[in-house]
Amino acid sequence: MDQNTSTPPQKNRSSTGLLLLVVLLLVSNVVMLWMLMQRNKEVEQGEQKIAAVSSEKDNVTMMLENMLASYDTLKTDNDQLTVEMEAQRERIEGLLDQVKRGNYDLSKAKKEAETLRKIMKGYVVTIDSLNQANAALTAQNVGLTQELGEVKGQKDALSTEKAQLEGKIAKGAILHTTTMSAGALFMRNNGKQVDTDRAKKAEMVKCCFTLGQNSVTDSGDKTLYMRVISPDGTVLPASDPNNRFQFNGVEGEFSAKREVNYQNQPVDACIFWNGTGEMRTGQYIVEIYESGAKVSESKFELK
Numbered sequence: 001m002d003q004n005t006s007t008p009p010q011k012n013r014s015s016t017g018l019l020l021l022v023v024l025l026l027v028s029n030v031v032m033l034w035m036l037m038q039r040n041k042e043v044e045q046g047e048q049k050i051a052a053v054s055s056e057k058d059n060v061t062m063m064l065e066n067m068l069a070s071y072d073t074l075k076t077d078n079d080q081l082t083v084e085m086e087a088q089r090e091r092i093e094g095l096l097d098q099v100k101r102g103n104y105d106l107s108k109a110k111k112e113a114e115t116l117r118k119i120m121k122g123y124v125v126t127i128d129s130l131n132q133a134n135a136a137l138t139a140q141n142v143g144l145t146q147e148l149g150e151v152k153g154q155k156d157a158l159s160t161e162k163a164q165l166e167g168k169i170a171k172g173a174i175l176h177t178t179t180m181s182a183g184a185l186f187m188r189n190n191g192k193q194v195d196t197d198r199a200k201k202a203e204m205v206k207c208c209f210t211l212g213q214n215s216v217t218d219s220g221d222k223t224l225y226m227r228v229i230s231p232d233g234t235v236l237p238a239s240d241p242n243n244r245f246q247f248n249g250v251e252g253e254f255s256a257k258r259e260v261n262y263q264n265q266p267v268d269a270c271i272f273w274n275g276t277g278e279m280r281t282g283q284y285i286v287e288i289y290e291s292g293a294k295v296s297e298s299k300f301e302l303k
Contacts, residue, residue, distance in 0.1 A: 056106050057099060063113050064096040067120055074120075076127045084233055085123055092116055115232075122234055129251040137249075173217045177296040178266065180209035182286035184279065184302055199302040202279040205236070205255070207286045208270040209296060215264050222262045225254040225289045226271040231282025236273055247289045254289075 071089045076082060095116070099109050184202035185193045196202055205228050225245050228236040235253045237243065243253050256273045271288070281302050288295040 056110070057102075060099055060106060060110050060113055061096065063110075063117065064092050064099065067092050067113075067117055068096070070120060070124075074123060074127060076130065078127075078130065081123065081126065088116060088119055088123075119232060119234055126250075126252065133250050173214070174293045175214060175217060175222070175262070175290050175295050176212050177209040177288070178212040180207070180288070180296045180298045182207040182284075182298040183300045184284075197301060197303055199279045199281045202302055203275045205273040205275075205284070205286065206270060207272075207288065207298065208268070209288065211260070211262060211267050211269065211295075213264065213266050217262075217264070219263045220261070222260050222290050224258055224260055224269065224271065224295070226256045226273065227253070227285075227287045227289070228255040228273050229285040229287070231280050231284065237276065239274065239276075245289070245292075247292050248294070249292075 068089065071085060071092075074085060076085075092113075095109060095112060099106070183206060184196050184199075185204040185206050186196050186201045187203055188194055193204070193206070207226055225247070230236055236255045237253065238255050238257075243255075244251055245254050245257075256271050258269070258271050260267060260269045279302055283299055283301050286298045286300070288297070
């Protein structure tokens with residue numbers, strides 16, 4: 001009787017232990033499954049990040065290779081432009097080599113590539129302007145040759161006009177400056193302009209000069225153009241989108257302009273360029289033009 005009464009409790013304990021074991025296995029399987037899913041998610045995110053970096057690298061590489069191909073199509077007889085373009089081409093090749101090797105920050109490389117592309121576009125515009133000017137001069141010369149061959153009187157008139165112009169230029173009809181200075185400024189909170197030689201602080205470029213006395217040139221309102229050439233050879237753009245003018249027989253960009261009433265006597269004037277972004281370090285060249293001729297030039301350095 002005693003043996004029969006002790007058997008059921010042992011079976012109950014065995015069943016309970018088995019049930020606990022099954023529950024533990026189920027819980028461990030669920031935990032393992034969750035951990036596996038998290039690991040797969042991390043791997044997928046890592047692969048997406050690698051793919052994005054690879055795509056960005058391919059985009060920057062293609063941009064630089066396209067620029068090299070474009071430089072191959074740019075031809076000019078201007079020796080200065082040829083030297084400058086060759087230097088830019090070498091910069092592109094160096095940057096491309098670093099990107100391909102993976103030795104360069106991609107975001108920095110992309111920003112530098114955009115700057116190099118803007119410089120290249122500037123060369124395209126300049127060469128196109130030179131070609132157009134040369135074509136116009138060629139056509140003009142052909143027309144003048146025909147007219148001079150047909151009408152002797154026109155030849156005499158042109159010769160007289162040319163002699164008068166040469167005489168006027170020889171007497172110094174072109175304006176000149178007696179003093180000129182240029183540099184960078186930044187604006188304090190109180191509105192005061194302060195000189196600076198730091199590129200990070202520079203917000204404006206100021207050029208002041210004195211137009212000297214000239215009794216030969218015509219008096220009246222004069223349009224003065226200022227070109228600020230940055231260390232990389234580009235012209236700092238004007239806020240006016242229509243910022244092109246004729247100078248030295250070609251068409252190019254100006255950075256700022258202003259009107260000055262000139263009565264053949266010395267007059268002081270200043271021209272300002274308002275920055276559109278952070279300025280580079282290096283030497284800047286500031287040129288002043290009037291009636292297509294250079295009036296004067298100054299330089300300054302930013303650190």
